Amino acid sequence: MSAEGSFRSAFERLKTDNPSILAKGTPVSQNNVAREAGLDPSALKKARFPELVSEIQQWIHSNTNVNCTLTRKDTKSQRKKNRTLKQQIVDLKIQRDRVASLLVDADILILQLTNENMNLKSEVETNIRSMRNKKKPK
Numbered sequence: 001m002s003a004e005g006s007f008r009s010a011f012e013r014l015k016t017d018n019p020s021i022l023a024k025g026t027p028v029s030q031n032n033v034a035r036e037a038g039l040d041p042s043a044l045k046k047a048r049f050p051e052l053v054s055e056i057q058q059w060i061h062s063n064t065n066v067n068c069t070l071t072r073k074d075t076k077s078q079r080k081k082n083r084t085l086k087q088q089i090v091d092l093k094i095q096r097d098r099v100a101s102l103l104v105d106a107d108i109l110i111l112q113l114t115n116e117n118m119n120l121k122s123e124v125e126t127n128i129r130s131m132r133n134k135k136k137p138k
Helices: 003-015 030-036 050-127
Strands: none
Touching: 003 030, 003 050, 030 050
């Protein structure tokens, strides 16, 4: 494949947002087309490939407004999603703190009831007289 052919296929991949070398979502630019083709950005010069460079510049000019609008919408949508997720985190932390408080209260109550139970058991044992050891009256 010729250098121009690899530049053109890289340009098409970037236009369809399906790059093979660069990250997805990389904007189309003359330098990025060269990088996507696997070559140095200085290899794609207007003097060597005037028609291709002109096509790239025209495409960038005609699609700049569309990309900005999509980017703003995506950014706004992502911010809204992040706000929702941040609110969920705050709500979950509040819920966690309430449950932890209830657990501490339950532990205290269990400890108090255990102590009370032990005290009552010890009182019962001292107040009971054994009937077996008692002599029968004659």
